[in-house]
Amino acid sequence: MDRKDIGSWLSGPKAALEDQGMDFGYPGQRFGLPKQGIGSVARMGRRIIALTLDWTAAILVTHLVFPDLVYGSEGFAAATLGIFAIEVIVLTGTTGASFGYKIAGIKLVSISTTRINFLKVLARTALLCLVVPALIWDRDGRGLHDKTVGTITMRAR
Numbered sequence: 531m532d533r534k535d536i537g538s539w540l541s542g543p544k545a546a547l548e549d550q551g552m553d554f555g556y557p558g559q560r561f562g563l564p565k566q567g568i569g570s571v572a573r574m575g576r577r578i579i580a581l582t583l584d585w586t587a588a589i590l591v592t593h594l595v596f597p598d599l600v601y602g603s604e605g606f607a608a609a610t611l612g613i614f615a616i617e618v619i620v621l622t623g624t625t626g627a628s629f630g631y632k633i634a635g636i637k638l639v640s641i642s643t644t645r646i647n648f649l650k651v652l653a654r655t656a657l658l659c660l661v662v663p664a665l666i667w668d669r670d671g672r673g674l675h676d677k678t679v680g681t682i683t684m685r686a687r
Contacts, residue, residue, distance in 0.1 A: 583630030
């Protein structure tokens, strides 16, 4: 055992395989997407900004619709999650992008030739609301919620 063995263990399996000559390409290459610019895979920074905007909008709507609920209470949290889910389902189902996605300049598209139907948007949003599936992603930046319904998030501008 030498430093190289420990280094490959610390840097992870992808780095070790790349050191052995395996090429993983760039995110979205498997789907024929460009490396950068419009149509490329939306990077994590844009996606986090979009999620933050969607969640902030849901909090503001919750304050307006349910003024008696106290911020931080279980009722407020449940109402905010419900409003977030409705916003994402309605806007993604009709326009391909939630409020935050539109502002961040990203959109959701199908990786196949079929359109994203209402059931796919519903399933994706339910998995997104569970949080954990969105935290596990592949080399293309697709979370389990995207892989399950066959979608990918890409730059729209």
